[in-house]
Amino acid sequence: MRIELVDQPSTVVERSAERVADLPWGRSYLTVSPDHFRVDYVINPYMDPSEQPEPERTREQWHGMLAALRDAGARVDVLRQRGDSPDMVYAMNLGLPFTRADGTPAFLASHMRYPQRRAETGSATAWAEARGREVAYVGRDGVGAHVEAGDLFPFGGELLAGFGPRTEEAALAGVAAALEVRVRGLRITHPGMYHLDLAFCPLDERRAMVCPAAFDDESAAALLAAVPEPLVLDEVEALTFCANSVVVGRTVLMPACPPRVREQLEAWGFDVVLVDVSELHKGGGSIRCLTNPLDVVVGRDLLHVPGGEVVGS
Numbered sequence: 001m002r003i004e005l006v007d008q009p010s011t012v013v014e015r016s017a018e019r020v021a022d023l024p025w026g027r028s029y030l031t032v033s034p035d036h037f038r039v040d041y042v043i044n045p046y047m048d049p050s051e052q053p054e055p056e057r058t059r060e061q062w063h064g065m066l067a068a069l070r071d072a073g074a075r076v077d078v079l080r081q082r083g084d085s086p087d088m089v090y091a092m093n094l095g096l097p098f099t100r101a102d103g104t105p106a107f108l109a110s111h112m113r114y115p116q117r118r119a120e121t122g123s124a125t126a127w128a129e130a131r132g133r134e135v136a137y138v139g140r141d142g143v144g145a146h147v148e149a150g151d152l153f154p155f156g157g158e159l160l161a162g163f164g165p166r167t168e169e170a171a172l173a174g175v176a177a178a179l180e181v182r183v184r185g186l187r188i189t190h191p192g193m194y195h196l197d198l199a200f201c202p203l204d205e206r207r208a209m210v211c212p213a214a215f216d217d218e219s220a221a222a223l224l225a226a227v228p229e230p231l232v233l234d235e236v237e238a239l240t241f242c243a244n245s246v247v248v249g250r251t252v253l254m255p256a257c258p259p260r261v262r263e264q265l266e267a268w269g270f271d272v273v274l275v276d277v278s279e280l281h282k283g284g285g286s287i288r289c290l291t292n293p294l295d296v297v298v299g300r301d302l303l304h305v306p307g308g309e310v311v312g313s
């Protein structure tokens with residue numbers, strides 16, 4: 001019997017022959033329990049104080065996220081939320097935990113753009129010190145450049161740093177010097193993607209979700225050039241918060257996954273797990289904003305560059 005081979009219509013999905021190395025980081029997270037999560041003010045386009053989160057549903061969804069992280073194999077550390085900081089649930093913004101090239105555990109504290117979030121830093125640095133992390137600052141208490149850790153991700157040995165809406169370009173040299181790494185500045189221009197983690201999600205050592213529409217032309221091109229195999233998101237896809245996902249090994253925990261994105265992720269061998277955190281979207285953040293990786297290592301995830309260096313801005 002002869003088997004007729006039918007020409008498949010061409011699709012955007014590429015099946016790769018080789019297995020790409022997983023990200024070594026992203027197996028351990030800091031989170032903040034949503035004990036006082038509210039929408040009290042407006043500092044991003046998603047926040048509307050007339051749309052308050054329902055506390056019971058919020059708590060259930062947040063616990064569901066914790067369970068999904070643990071099921072995927074991640075460790076989770078939980079910090080209690082301060083009563084005076086309704087946005088503190090977005091743990092990603094507290095700062096950047098990292099291990100120095102000489103093995104010292106450290107924490108680069110965020111210096112929040114908006115004063116409404118600055119009290120969070122006191123709790124974050126106390127948490128870091130209690131865990132033996134050396135605390136570094138770029139600016140603090142309203143003095144010096146702003147930096148928010150939701151703008152900072154290791155990829156390809158560099159620390160990619162979104163700037164514009166939150167982190168200031170002037171902070172990049174301080175970040176590079178504090179970590180002793182190469183920082184690549186990327187100018188964010190889209191008001192709805194005000195942190196890098198809304199437009200970029202590292203998946204493994206060669207792949208990441210990237211939404212070029214979040215950046216100016218030059219930075220969009222630089223980011224696409226930095227990612228060997230990008231999963232390019234259009235603006236509509238990115239505004240589902242699908243880049244605000246967390247990757248644990250080959251599992252991608254996502255708040256939403258447009259069909260085309262799922263097809264590509266699965267073709268690359270990732271397992272997509274949907275986690276509903278819709279109540280937490282009312283503050284303008286999703287799964288990545290709610291979780292802060294604790295296991296980024298200079299010398300492994302980031303090239304050690306003594307003195308630090310900034311490129312691309």
Ligand code: ARG
Pocket residue numbers: 043044047087090092093117150195197198283284285286288289290
């Ligand atoms: N309401 C918070 C803010 O505007 C949301 C933070 C979202 N976090 C993130 N990593 N993108 O600061």
